[in-house]
Every structure is written in C-alpha cells, then in structure tokens.
Amino acid sequence: MLIAKRVSIWRSSYLISAEGRPVATWDSAFWKSGGTFDLDGQQYRVNANAWGTRYTLTGPDGTPLASADRVGRKNWTVQAGGQTYRFQRRSFWSTDQELHTDQGPAGSVRRTSMWGDQVAVDLPGMPMPVQIFVLGVVITMWNAQAAAAAG
Known part of the structure; x- marks a missing residue:
C-alpha cells in the first residue's frame, strides 16, 4: 500500500511512501492537467488531453508506458503492459475510486x-x-472537480 501525503497547502505536491519509506514525489502541473513524479531517480511525465478525460504516462526516455481513458466518469480504465485495469467510483456520494476485477473490488x-x-x-x-x-x-481529477464546484 502507498500513502501519499500533501507537502504544501500552496501546491498540489505529494510525498509518496511505501511501508513508511519515501519512494516518490508527485507534482501536479500548474496550469494544466497532469504532472510529474520522480521514482528511483527517474522522472516520469503524466499528460492529459484538453478535457482531462485521457491521460498518458511516459517514461524517462519518453516511451509511453500507460494510458487512462474516460477519466472523470463513473467507470474508467487504465491500460499498461498489455493489461486493462477497470476503475469505478465507489458510490454517487463518494470520490473514492475502486479497482475492479471479474470477482469484484480488488483495490x-x-x-x-x-x-x-x-x-x-x-x-x-x-x-x-x-x-x-x-x-x-485521481488527484488531478479530484482537483478539477473541486475547482468546478468552487466556480
């Protein structure tokens, strides 16, 4: 399990830890959807389309590694390494996102x-x-939803 803790109230930056040990830092992009994270000394980039419904993960060398489609909808997917991961908002009143398999919730x-x-x-x-x-x-999606609700 990963725990991401916001490091500043002024910026959407998170320190990510696994088993109490820092492993990465997520920094949201300032004027657009997406951001970057550093993992094992390598920088990864997350870019989004103009509507924030499709995201792409690129590795340190610019190679596409994963994509997310239909983000912000009740059901959305992530493709990575030849596998499709299905996500679903937990309920109408919740912003929690669940990973689903054929057997039900898995994460x-x-x-x-x-x-x-x-x-x-x-x-x-x-x-x-x-x-x-x-x-x-998910953090980018939550930030966009909060901004839309405030406006």
Missing part, C-alpha cells in the same frame, strides 16, 4: 481524511510506476 484509491491531505493507494499486483500514475490521475 482502491481513497482519501484517508475529510481534509484531503492524505491518500491511500491499494492496487495489488500493479507495477509501481502505474500505481503512481493512477494516483496522479
């Missing part, structure tokens, strides 16, 4: 407090860069 991305400064990521079997990609996409 989640959820806020651990109502203040939104900490996020728990439980996506078993998913490669670490893809887990952080999903985290970044």
